[in-house]
Amino acid sequence: MRFLLIEDNADLALSVSERLKLDGHAVDWASSLEQAHSCASGIDYDLILLDIMLPDGNGQDFLNTQRQSNRDTPVIVMTAQNSVSDRVALLDSGADDYVTKPFDFAELEARCRAVLRRRGGSVKNTIQFADIEVDLLSATIRIGDETRNLRNRELRLLEILLSTPDRLFSKAHLVDRLFSYSEDPSENAIEVYVGRLRKKLKGSRARIETVRGIGYRMHSE
């Protein structure tokens, strides 16, 4: 997906860009409202991540201008404020959702997908591998003519494994990416999800191979 990140703090902007790129997204960074406007008018982004306090104005003004000029790229606001009234005001002025800084990227990703699903727009976000097609937005997997639904963790596990086929992912790595940091699951918890995913992949040429004692990799027969 292609993101426009509007954030004046360079450290945060670079980190967020880097982090999103790790998940395979393209990110353009605008550090002021002015830059943001020129970016947004030239390129069709899938999603805009918007900070509210910017050096040359309020992010809310950007939202208003966008909505008034009928640009309906979904906007997720990154707010530092947690008060309910601020959030209500943001949603009222046309934001699709918000995350409170500091945010969890797994949660941000989930919110992005929820927003894109809700919009039901033309954004396609699919991964092809062997004879399967994974639709990340609708959380479905297509094998031939058959469509199967995936639960969130199954989808994320599949997405991770498919990001670099044939690469070996350690259980620890998978735990870090699948579970929130406030949870302390055992590495065995991964086995449950691998088992479920294998069931969902049954009948396709995609195989999840176990490397005993280390982890898993995705392989096409």
Next chain:
Amino acid sequence: MNNAVPSSGSLGRRLLIQLLIVAAILSALLYLAVRAVANQAAVASHDNILGASAAAIAEQLGTDNDGIVIDIPYSAFSMLGAISEDRVFYRIDIDNETATGYEDLPAPADSTNTSKPIFYATQFRDTTVRVAAQTRVIPVNNKPVSVLILVAQTRRAQDTISAKVANTAAALGIGFFLIAGAMSWFATRSTVKPLYAVANAIGRRGAHDLRPLQSPVPSELSPLVKSLNDFIARLRSSLNRTETFMAEAAHHVRTPLATVRTQAEIALRQAETDASRKTLRTVIRAVDESSRSASQLLDHAMISYRSDQLSTEEIDYTALVYEVIRALSATAELKDLAVLSDIEPGVSINGDRVLIEIALHNLLDNAIKYSPFDGTISIEMKRDEQGCLFKISDQGRGLDGNEQSALVQRFQRGENAKDVVGSGLGLTMVEAIAKAHKGTFVLQQNTGPGTCATFSL
């Protein structure tokens, strides 16, 4: 806000009492003036008749060779009898010697200048009489002879008239006082009314309404209202400054925290050893915890502030519940939790929107936090006899013997919740919000696993 203000007495009462004192003085003066004028008029008319009577006698005086001939005309007394049944006395002195009549009827002290009648009241035989005295000089044998004529009448009729006049004057005075009193009361009321209008205009306001007073007020009140408006403006700008400060403070604290967290996530991706993984997870957890505590503390402060003065409005409760579920659905999805909801459509309630949203958010957030993977959270919202019920049930670890009364204490967390990020303020807030709305909050252990929280308004 129900603090009694020390009172230095009532302006209205002070004004009314002053007006009543003035009315009483005016009434007394009116009484005295009416009585005096009426008495004077009565005495004057009596004097006229007495004078006419004396003049009539003087007119009929004649002379012959022996001296003065006195011939009292009938009319002289009949005119006196016509006005009352008071007794009439007379005395006629010729050259200072009583010729006829009552010689003990007192003569005027100085009778030299009585060619015109003079009048006086005097004591005569145990009663008061009014006397007209007139002197006529008649030449007898070319010698002037002075004749003094006194005509007197008792004052019973006069006294009766005086008494009547006094009564009338008193009635007039009392009537005047009553009318003036009533008018004073109305005047006082209408004068003080704008004060109450201003007080009401402020009293009726919502807790967070800081607009200046706009309605027109009497010019005497405008300095007060102007000071009040200045005060409101200062308060508003101070609150705005505080809000701006808080927003900027939050921004400046949370932005670097977000950088730390993001960098830690990136580093965790590339972590080679379990030790560094563990360290980075601890960093992320600490960031989450501090961020969460900051939010909860701010929410808690806001609840303490708003509970005193609820900004009550009509809330579309159904829509609010759906919005809270929507806001947290991404978090629930991350744990593959199914959120089942049974929500009655079209329910609206009266309450403080901000507070109720915080309460529902906390309850659902708790249920998500303590739910196991792939769990189910059931939310039910419906009207009941008392009002409105919001029930949320999870399949988490339950209360594990912890009492609700302990869990709603500030910074108290269940013994079985140590491994989950939390501030120990969530349930405290929910309980405080229920209480502020005169509702109830009940935590129960499910018969199966998990907890059931019921928030009734």
